[in-house]
Amino acid sequence: MEKLLQINNIHTSFHTHVGEVQAVRGVTIDLYKGEAIGIVGESGSGKSITMMTLMRLLDSNGDIKEGEILFEGKDLAKLSEKDMEKIRGNDIGMIFQDPMTSLNPVLTIGDQLSEPLIKHKNMNKSEARKKVVEMLGLVGIPSPEKRIKQYPHEFSGGMRQRVMIAMALICEPKLLIADEPTTALDVTIQAQILELMKDLKEKLNMSIILITHDLGVVADVCTRINVMYGGIVVESGTARDIFYNSNHPYTWGLLKSIPNPKLDIKERLKPIEGTPPDLLKPPAGCPFAARCEHTMKICLENRPENYKINEGHYSACWLNHPDAPKVEHTYVRRDS
Template sequence: MGKPILEVNNLRVSFKMFAGEVQAVRGVSFTVNKGEVLAIVGESGCGKSVTAQSIMRLIPSPPSVIKKGSSILFDGQTEIVKLTESQMENVRGNDIGMIFQDPMTSLNPTMTIGSQITEGILKHTKATKAEAMQRAAELLTLVGMSNAQERLLQYPHELSGGMRQRVMIALSLACNPKLLIADEPTTALDVTIQAQIIDLMRDIQKKTDTSIILITHDLGVVAEMAHKVIVMYAGKVVERGTLQDIFYDPKHPYTWGLLRSVPRLDSNKENELVSIPGSPPDLYAPPVGCAFAARCPYAMKVCQEIDPEHFDVGEGHTAACWLNHKDAPQVELPVGIGRGAHG
């Protein structure tokens, strides 16, 4: 893997609401290297999408506020937090592309596919209209759409869900961005189309060496694509590591819960799906100690009182859980968790 393309440090994002301040993202830090796929996983409402949209500066302000001390450094030199809106317009699409959750609401229903793809090319490059259309046709072919020239003249409503998602991917790749953010790219699609889109993204990533941040709650998608994983809960990173670390040697009870809630092909009666009891905490007033303590079967007194630091549990593998303290009691891992369990 190459040098860092994105360094997020102590990102804190709040929403000022009538009833108070929602602390949606609370001190998130991570690095994405050139040519690397980083997956951000966690339940709905854990801060994944807010983190992604903060990198693109797409969350409306007000009510959102990126707090002082937050840093989003792109390509070693551009501090995204400090850019004006007009400067950000040069970054979006050109340096950082984004694939949104629902292509039907993200594509403009009044513009042809060709117009939408060429818009960014004409804005960010010196291409002529004809060159931009040629590039758009090449992109549609790259994302596996047949009859590309005809597709350029069609409108979003004339395409299926899977085709629209392919158009979204083509759109995000139009200006050869260095970083691609894919926010739940397969959520609105059926299972067979999901598999095709994952294969397509993996293929494109290998061909173009683009770095990807993959936002998802689908661990199956993560297993197919990611090099590194960060697990988020209640606006914080609770565990980070390589794909191998998270799937085969997880060290946080929340990660165990996520893994146990996923069906496995080698499953038997003992490995039934287990949901995580309870619900995430209210981020108007986050708990003093570990945010997961109220739902954690292993919670100790210290968990309720002091928020755990990140403990080093391997090379580049950290987990914010008191169970990793040298004086913590040994616990027996749940069935189906740990080395060999997901082999």
């Protein structure tokens, strides 16, 4: 398979009046053409900032300190703003977390969806309108000919989310980044949105990066999963690796904190105690050490290397060192 995207050792910081926030601290992720991968983790783990770095949509105090972002061989980290504008919305589309803050309240839906077609595809207004109506119908919005004349506040939450998906897909991008696309939606609409994304992925043969804290969502959509914590990827592998052969204590904690309806016996959910690290002063060692029940002295002093568990499965944990004490995995799914 051909790689579409390679994020290599990217570091992103924000300069504030209290110091430098090291939001992303050496993330490496790759993506193949036609593949869907997931990025999961708690709020503040660096998921969205990694993707905003990829899109070059950081705030004015944000800075890419190190690393490269290769998209079809081009390093997006080094492109000019003018060149990035040709890629955003055209080759790479993004569904943002909150559609109400991402849509312009004073422009009609039709005008907002037509803009990228006119800019990137050199369509006239009539051609763009026809394409917008077609795309709104594709994402399941009824009577699209009438709806294009309406404003964002005239749509329900689920319909606004569909509009955001239509906007991200309007130029048929090679890569779709979906940042919490089902947040704040009821379960019925969530299921419809996920089915829509999977369907469009097959129809358009595009790649997807799905950012979420919902492990059930990534299990349904993604073939590979990256688990982030404290600005780094602590474990990566196939969906089966993560759910059935997870290796990192943080991944175990995430899996313990979600219900498993297929178990015959009832188990009390166990939250991960403690709080995420302060990225103003990130820990020298493993970012999860302060909350981990298996912490050793080396965990506090040195960041672990990325150990290869098996082909395509990696875990940044000192427990994988040959001299580390043997710890039985504390979480294994039992619904296979």
